[in-house]
Amino acid sequence: MLRLICNNSFSIVWKCNRNMLMSTTPQIAEEVSKLLDLKAQLENREENGCSHKLILKTPKGTRDYNPEQMALRLGVLEKIISVFKRHGAETIDTPVFELKDVLTGKYGEDSKLIYDLKDQGGEILALRYDLTVPFARYLAMNKISSIKRYHIAKVYRRDNPATTKGRYREFYQCDFDIAGQYDPMLPDAECIRVMSEALQMLDLESYLIKVNHRSLLDGIFAACGVPQSKFRSICSAVDKLDKSPWEEVKKEMIEEKGLDEHIADKIGNYVSQSGGIELITELRKDKELMRQSAAVQGLDSMELLLKYCSIYKVLDKIKFDLSLARGLDYYTGVIYEAVLCGDGIDVGSIAGGGRYDNLVGMFDNKNKNVPCVGVSLGVERIFSVLEARLANKGLKTRTNEIEVFVASAQKNLHEPRMKILVDLWEAGVKAEQSYKKNAKLLAQLQHCEENKIPLAIIIGESELAKGEVTLRIVSSREEIRVSRSNLIEEIRKLLKTS
Amino acid sequence: MLRLICNNSFSIVWKCNRNMLMSTTPQIAEEVSKLLDLKAQLENREENGCSHKLILKTPKGTRDYNPEQMALRLGVLEKIISVFKRHGAETIDTPVFELKDVLTGKYGEDSKLIYDLKDQGGEILALRYDLTVPFARYLAMNKISSIKRYHIAKVYRRDNPATTKGRYREFYQCDFDIAGQYDPMLPDAECIRVMSEALQMLDLESYLIKVNHRSLLDGIFAACGVPQSKFRSICSAVDKLDKSPWEEVKKEMIEEKGLDEHIADKIGNYVSQSGGIELITELRKDKELMRQSAAVQGLDSMELLLKYCSIYKVLDKIKFDLSLARGLDYYTGVIYEAVLCGDGIDVGSIAGGGRYDNLVGMFDNKNKNVPCVGVSLGVERIFSVLEARLANKGLKTRTNEIEVFVASAQKNLHEPRMKILVDLWEAGVKAEQSYKKNAKLLAQLQHCEENKIPLAIIIGESELAKGEVTLRIVSSREEIRVSRSNLIEEIRKLLKTS
Numbered sequence: 001m002l003r004l005i006c007n008n009s010f011s012i013v014w015k016c017n018r019n020m021l022m023s024t025t026p027q028i029a030e031e032v033s034k035l036l037d038l039k040a041q042l043e044n045r046e047e048n049g050c051s052h053k054l055i056l057k058t059p060k061g062t063r064d065y066n067p068e069q070m071a072l073r074l075g076v077l078e079k080i081i082s083v084f085k086r087h088g089a090e091t092i093d094t095p096v097f098e099l100k101d102v103l104t105g106k107y108g109e110d111s112k113l114i115y116d117l118k119d120q121g122g123e124i125l126a127l128r129y130d131l132t133v134p135f136a137r138y139l140a141m142n143k144i145s146s147i148k149r150y151h152i153a154k155v156y157r158r159d160n161p162a163t164t165k166g167r168y169r170e171f172y173q174c175d176f177d178i179a180g181q182y183d184p185m186l187p188d189a190e191c192i193r194v195m196s197e198a199l200q201m202l203d204l205e206s207y208l209i210k211v212n213h214r215s216l217l218d219g220i221f222a223a224c225g226v227p228q229s230k231f232r233s234i235c236s237a238v239d240k241l242d243k244s245p246w247e248e249v250k251k252e253m254i255e256e257k258g259l260d261e262h263i264a265d266k267i268g269n270y271v272s273q274s275g276g277i278e279l280i281t282e283l284r285k286d287k288e289l290m291r292q293s294a295a296v297q298g299l300d301s302m303e304l305l306l307k308y309c310s311i312y313k314v315l316d317k318i319k320f321d322l323s324l325a326r327g328l329d330y331y332t333g334v335i336y337e338a339v340l341c342g343d344g345i346d347v348g349s350i351a352g353g354g355r356y357d358n359l360v361g362m363f364d365n366k367n368k369n370v371p372c373v374g375v376s377l378g379v380e381r382i383f384s385v386l387e388a389r390l391a392n393k394g395l396k397t398r399t400n401e402i403e404v405f406v407a408s409a410q411k412n413l414h415e416p417r418m419k420i421l422v423d424l425w426e427a428g429v430k431a432e433q434s435y436k437k438n439a440k441l442l443a444q445l446q447h448c449e450e451n452k453i454p455l456a457i458i459i460g461e462s463e464l465a466k467g468e469v470t471l472r473i474v475s476s477r478e479e480i481r482v483s484r485s486n487l488i489e490e491i492r493k494l495l496k497t498s
Numbered sequence: 499m500l501r502l503i504c505n506n507s508f509s510i511v512w513k514c515n516r517n518m519l520m521s522t523t524p525q526i527a528e529e530v531s532k533l534l535d536l537k538a539q540l541e542n543r544e545e546n547g548c549s550h551k552l553i554l555k556t557p558k559g560t561r562d563y564n565p566e567q568m569a570l571r572l573g574v575l576e577k578i579i580s581v582f583k584r585h586g587a588e589t590i591d592t593p594v595f596e597l598k599d600v601l602t603g604k605y606g607e608d609s610k611l612i613y614d615l616k617d618q619g620g621e622i623l624a625l626r627y628d629l630t631v632p633f634a635r636y637l638a639m640n641k642i643s644s645i646k647r648y649h650i651a652k653v654y655r656r657d658n659p660a661t662t663k664g665r666y667r668e669f670y671q672c673d674f675d676i677a678g679q680y681d682p683m684l685p686d687a688e689c690i691r692v693m694s695e696a697l698q699m700l701d702l703e704s705y706l707i708k709v710n711h712r713s714l715l716d717g718i719f720a721a722c723g724v725p726q727s728k729f730r731s732i733c734s735a736v737d738k739l740d741k742s743p744w745e746e747v748k749k750e751m752i753e754e755k756g757l758d759e760h761i762a763d764k765i766g767n768y769v770s771q772s773g774g775i776e777l778i779t780e781l782r783k784d785k786e787l788m789r790q791s792a793a794v795q796g797l798d799s800m801e802l803l804l805k806y807c808s809i810y811k812v813l814d815k816i817k818f819d820l821s822l823a824r825g826l827d828y829y830t831g832v833i834y835e836a837v838l839c840g841d842g843i844d845v846g847s848i849a850g851g852g853r854y855d856n857l858v859g860m861f862d863n864k865n866k867n868v869p870c871v872g873v874s875l876g877v878e879r880i881f882s883v884l885e886a887r888l889a890n891k892g893l894k895t896r897t898n899e900i901e902v903f904v905a906s907a908q909k910n911l912h913e914p915r916m917k918i919l920v921d922l923w924e925a926g927v928k929a930e931q932s933y934k935k936n937a938k939l940l941a942q943l944q945h946c947e948e949n950k951i952p953l954a955i956i957i958g959e960s961e962l963a964k965g966e967v968t969l970r971i972v973s974s975r976e977e978i979r980v981s982r983s984n985l986i987e988e989i990r991k992l993l994k995t996s
Contacts (some may be wrong), residue, residue, distance in 0.1 A: 012957075054599050055859055056639045058592070059623050064636050067588035074589075086923055088899040088930035090565035091572075094556070095668050096594060096652060101552050103921065116624075118614040120656060124556050127615075140553045140564050148930075149565065154594060158618060170593050182933035186912070190933075197923065311916045313924075363554055399588040400646075414684070418809045425584055425695065426811075432586035432646075435688075437682035 061159065061169025067399035072390070073383055077152060079201045080377060084150035087194050089176055091150050094134040095388065100124040106133050106359070108329040111237055127156035131175045132374065139179055139370050140363030146180030147369075168380055174198075174488045177374030179360070185301060186356060189308035190333045191344065191375045195338055196314045196353050198377055199311050204340060206243070207350070209317050210274075211336045212324040213302050213352075214354070219295025220322070223288050224266035226259065232329060233257050238271055239325035242348070246272070274321040277306050305334060330356040334373070340385065352376045400453050403495055404431040405453045407444035409460040412437065416459055420469070420487070427488045429495075448474045455494060457487070559667025565897035570888070571670075573880055576651060577699045578672050578875060582648035583688065585692055587674055589648050592632040595623040604857070606633050607734055611655045625654035629673045630828070630854065630872065636678055637868050638861030644678030644868075666878055672696075675872030677858070683799060686832045686853060687806035687848040689873045693836055693849050696814045696875055702838060702883065705848070707815050708772075709834045710822040710851070711800050714966040717793025718820070721786050723762035724757065730827060731755050737823035740846070744770070772819040775804050803832060828854040832871070838883065846856055849875045896950050901993055902929040903951045903972075907958040910935065914957055918967070918985070925986045927993075948970045953992060955985070 031136045033347070058064055065073060084091075086205040103126050104115055128134050131151045139147070152174045159169060176194050178187035192209060199207050202483060217238070221231050237252045246268055253259040253267070273279060280303050289295045302320060310313045333355030340350055353375035361369035390397070404424055406417045415435040424431040434444055448456045458470040462483070471481045481489045515536045557564055563571060582589075601612055601624050613625040626632050629649045637645070652674045657667060674692050676685035690707060697705050713735070719729050735750045744766055751757040751765070771777060778801050800818065807813045824833045831853030838848055851873035859867035888895070902922055904915045912935040922929040932942055939956070946954045956968040961979070969988060972975045980988045 034644070054861070055597065056635065058639075059595055059597060059621055062593035062595075064593070064640075065591040067590055067645075070589045070591060073591075085899045086926070088898050088900040088928065090566055091568045093563040093568060093571075095560035095562070096654075097557055097560075097668075099557060101557065116616040116618060118616045120614060122656075122729065123557055137554065141556075141565070142562075147565075155592075158620075170595075178933065180933065183912075183935045186933045186935070193920070194619070310914065311913060312920050323689045366733070391969070400586050400924070401583045402586040414681075415809060418806065422691070422810050425691070428584065430584045430586065435676065435678065435684045437681045 004113045032123075044477055059169070063168065068397055069383070069387070071399050072386060073379075076202060076379060076382060077172075077174070079492075080198050080379070081150070081152070083194060083198045083201055084174075086197070087148070087176070087190060089148050089150040091152075092135075092138065093151065093153065094128070094131075094138055096154070096156075097125045097127050098134055098137065100126045102137050102363075103129055103133060106330060106362070108327065110157075110327060115156045115158055122401065123275075125251040129157060130152075130155050131173050131376070132177070133359070135175070135177060135179075136359040136372070139372075140361045140368075142177070145256065148176075148178045149436060150174070150176045150221070153434045171378070171380040174379055175374055179370050179372040181371055183309055185304045185334070188373045189305055189312055191353060191373055192305075192309060192336055193314055195336070195353070195375045195377070196317055199338060199351065202386070204350075204382065204383060206341050207317065207338050208319055208323045208341055209314070209336055209338045210319050210321040210335065211302070211305065211334065212321055213298040213334050215294040215323060216298025216302065216322075216329050217290035219289060219298055220267065220270045221284075221292065222292045226267070226268070230257060230259070234259065234267070235325045238267070238323060239327045240259055241271065241323045243324075274319055274323070275442075276315075276318070278305070279320050280306070301334065326352065326354060330359045336375070342473050348381070348456070349378070350381050351375060365382040374491050400431050400451070402430050402451065402453045404429055404491060405444065405448045405456045405457060406431060406433045407439075407441060407456050407458045409441050409446075409458055413459055413461070413464075414438075416464055420457060420459070420484075422489065424491075429488070429491060437477040445472075445474075448472075455491060479483060484490045502743065520556075521578055525924060539615070548965060557667070557787065567881070567885070568897055569895045569897050571877075574877060574880060575670075575672070576768075578696050578877070579648070579650070580694060581699055582672075582674050582694045584673070584695070585646070585688065587646050587648040589650075590633075590636065590637055590649065591649065592626070592629075594652070595625050596632055598622045599626045600635050600861075601627055601631060604828060604860070604946065605771070606730065606825065608610045608655075608825060611657055613654045613656055626651075627655060628653050629671050629874070630675070631857070632853075633673070633675060633677075633872075634857040634870070635861050636872075638866075642677070642868070645767065646674075646676045647740075648672070648674045650730065667739040669876070669878040670888060672875040672877055673872055674869055677868050677870055683802045683806055683832070684962045686871050687803055687810055689851060689871055690807060690816070691810040691812055693834070693873045693875070694815055697836060697849065698879060700884070702848075702880065704839050705815065705836050706817055706839055707812070707834055708817050708819040708822045709800070709803065709832065710819055711832050712829050713831065714796025714820075715823060717787060717790035717796055718765065720790045720792065721784075722768070723761045724765070728755060728757070732765070733758065733823045735871045736821060736826045739821045739823075743884045753947045769821040771823070772817055774816070774818060775801070776927060777818050777820075778804070799832065814988060817884065824850065828857045830855045832875075846879075847876070848879050849873060870959050878995070898949070900930050900949065900951045901953060902927055902989060903946045904929060904953045905915075905929045905937075905939060905946075905954050905956045907939050907956055911934075911957055911959070911962075914962055918955060919983075921986065922989075927986070941971075943972075946970075953989060 005285050020140065095118060100116065100298060104111070106116070107129060107484070114129050117125040117127070131153060135149070135151065140143070152172065156169055156170055159167065176191065178191065192211070217235060218231055221234055222228070226234050234253060234257060237249050237257060240249050240252070250264045253264040254261055280299055283289060283299055305319070306315065306320070309318055324335060324337055326337065331354040335354035337349050337352035339348060353373070355371070355373040357371040360367055360372065361367045406420050406424070408414065410415050417433050421431055421433055435446070445456065453474055456472040456474055458472055463469055467484045468481050469484060469487060470479050471482045471494070473494065499564060512527055526984070537911065542646050595615060598614065602609070605612070605627060608627070611625050615623040615625070629651060633647070636642070650670065653671050653944050654668055654929050655985060656955065672912040674689065678685070694707065715733060716729055719732055720726070724732055732751060735747050735755060738747055738750070748766060750764045751762040752759055778797055781787060781797055804813065804816070804818070807816055822833060822976065823833055824835065829852040833852035835850035837846060851871070853869070853871040855869040856867055858870065859865045904918050904922070906912065906915050919929055919931055932945070943954065951972055954972055956970055961967055965982045967985060968977050969980045969992070971992065
């Protein structure tokens with residue numbers, strides 16, 4: 001019934017076109033308008049699903065989560081939320097789509113990846129690309145000047161994803177952000193601590209947190225002779241160093257972004273450097289760099305940040321890396337990114353963030369800013385890593401929490417089963433039965449073992465007549481007789497010990 | 499910076515148009531194509547946000563949830579999930595959008611409310627309208643023949659919502675469904691029990707569950723002389739009886755749907771009836787109706803359902819209501835709907851569902867069906883009711899879970915504060931500090947009282963020198979001296995008792 005046959009509207013369109021060609025010129029405008037209407041109708045028809053077979057799939061770059069995957073995912077999210085709550089975050093939610101204008105001009109080169117909704121009359125909308133811009137819009141709209149919030153929700157990017165590497169077009173982000181006018185680096189260092197605690201909680205073997213500062217990068221660009229108008233686009237190029245070799249990035253700087261070769265080489269010299277606190281000392285000796293106030297300010301900030309990271313016991317995870325640039329336009333201060341190392345699976349960056357002090361102001365009529373810093377965890381990649389690990393170990397997770405299965409040993413006992421069930425439910429016990437009136441006892445008990453249900457109640461006519469039931473401990477197959485009136489109590493006792 | 503000025507592209511378009519009018523006919527097709535390109539560019543420009551001011555709002559029919567609302571919402575969802583789990587449901591998730599074809603032909607008159615995504619090259623997509631159709635698609639795609647699952651997620655409808663009544667264009671649904679070939683009414687009765695348990699859990703004062711059966715409705719329509727081709731559209735008309743008086747519905751049947759007046763009157767006679775088990779006995783006496791096998795089958799099913807509902811202790815909540823029709827096309831058996839009564843707030847239907855045995859088959863190449871029955875809770879309306887109630891009582895909810903605030907009584911003690919903080923976090927204690935180095939002590943303590951944080955640690959130079967801190971119980975303002983080495987232990991003790 002889904003495969004209706006379209007009228008061949010093309011022929012109508014072309015007939016109309018020929019008529020148009022024969023008519024006198026003043027009529028052309030009208031005919032063009034008709035043509036456009038017909039074309040729109042035709043497109044509409046096609047979208048309504050005629051003339052092509054129904055393909056049974058999820059949209060490109062998306063996936064369903066089955067119960068096993070959901071159990072894993074909810075476990076991961078719960079751990080992350082516990083870290084966010086340990087740091088005092090409240091949570092908010094925003095709509096999955098925003099007015100298109102809200103997203104425009106925030107993402108630089110990545111804007112082309114935004115999903116637009118169709119104009120069906122009314123507002124022009126687009127799916128959210130991240131949780132940061134909606135957060136900034138929320139702060140400006142509600143005139144909130146300080147908040148510490150987490151937000152876990154799906155975001156959308158029309159990327160060409162390598163789904164094998166855990167990249168999707170629809171994916172969850174877990175964001176923690178601190179907004180407010182505060183003393184330098186106190187919130188920033190806590191964000192790094194939060195990121196580190198979350199990764200630690202997830203037991204992801206070794207990870208490394210790269211940190212850098214946008215002001216320091218700007219200072220470096222200035223010291224190398226990059227004109228200020230090209231700072232952001234050169235920053236974008238540097239950002240590609242985690243995926244491409246320097247030679248390619250250099251080529252982009254020269255050929256696409258019009259930099260002189262000797263300037264590119266100077267930049268290459270800087271961004272190849274990384275280390276710890278000693279790198280700060282090293283850079284302070286660079287007189288050319290120290291003439292740039294942005295660089296001085298960036299280094300001072302980095303020094304304070306690393307000191308706080310040491311107090312917060314995360315310094316051993318940190319690498320001060322001058323090649324870290326972050327793609328998005330809105331960062332203004334410290335930037336950081338966590339990468340997994342080891343574990344055999346290359347998933348690249350799994351968390352990142354930084355300071356964005358001017359984003360809220362872009363939504364305020366008087367440009368009033370609220371300084372913000374935050375971190376975003378890319379949990380899809382974490383799921384992929386954990387799924388692969390579970391698959392390797394051949395482990396299976398329980399996907400429901402049933403405590404008691406109510407079985408019957410003879411035919412036509414479904415009503416007594418139901419009477420027991422409702423008592424269990426009213427006592428808050430998680431319980432189920434077969435939806436077949438006369439399921440075989442063996443099948444019922446097998447269901448219990450396969451699904452790791454701890455207890456089974458087995459009823460038979462003779463026991464019922466005596467006001468008793470059999471209670472079976474599924475794992476040991478041990479069975480005891482229990483009086484109907486003690487049943488709930490007995491179950492509670494056994495569930496505690498099992 | 500968001501208010502760029504558009505070039506007046508209109509003038510380009512019209513100039514081009516005039517050129518076109520002057521050219522010879524063979525060139526017209528080419529010029530039309532250019533015109534279309536320019537038009538597309540212009541549209542693109544407008545969508546990219548130029549020439550109109552940024553309006554700071556969420557899209558029509560949507561809303562942000564602030565931390566207080568989120569706390570309430572998460573509490574409600576947790577209760578609902580606990581009911582679903584008590585009945586053994588696992589959970590799945592599906593993408594927020596589907597191939598448009600998946601949604602086509604499933605929703606009858608409501609299809610016009612589907613949100614389409616823009617065709618940006620690639621697949622034609624639309625936002626999900628409910629969770630039932632994606633569930634059926636999931637079953638067919640993965641060849642699953644039995645599952646009991648819950649799914650809590652947002653769905654999208656381009657309705658003209660009365661947001662004051664808790665109706666939105668983006669809203670959460672909480673669905674519980676049982677799929678599989680089972681014995682009659684066993685899963686159906688459990689769905690009604692689940693709906694009732696969930697509403698009971700939410701403490702929503704009195705509610706009523708209307709039940710009916712699509713076969714019985716079909717039998718009634720046949721007995722009244724409605725031609726079979728009009729069953730679904732007459733069913734749609736009956737569905738409006740909860741909002742419109744009979745006179746209006748009758749008018750729709752006669753004028754829009756072409757029914758004879760005497761047939762409409764006969765229908766009116768039936769659908770005005772409601773009651774309990776006795777209504778079944780009454781209807782069985784109706785010889786004309788009993789000639790319709792669909793009606794006999796519907797009544798038999800209703801009788802069994804009500805018997806099971808009695809065992810499941812929900813019969814006192816149930817009203818057998820012949821006017822209940824449910825709007826969606828896909829129902830094939832029992833249908834039900836819960837309405838709130840009393841509480842002073844008119845929110846209408848807050849949950850509903852029914853049996854849909856043919857939906858999965860629509861996605862299967864060989865039309866293989868998986869019978870399903872389910873219930874969907876409309877939590878937005880429940881949130882509205884609970885929010886109104888909280889507002890009436892002037893109650894405020896805690897929006898974070900901080901247990902300990904680390905304060906300092908003198909200047910420049912932020913580093914010792916941070917050292918204590920990191921110990922607390924590593925011990926799993928939920929703790930925070932001011933992000934200002936030298937916040938006033940009074941302000942810090944006020945923050946604790948306002949946010950109902952149970953404990954505060956206060957550090958001062960002299961205590962630090964002695965290896966001690968002050969621990970303050972915020973509610974009683976009682977303070978004790980604790981040695982730094984016993985701090986965590988002492989806090990755990992106090993948190994247990996407070």
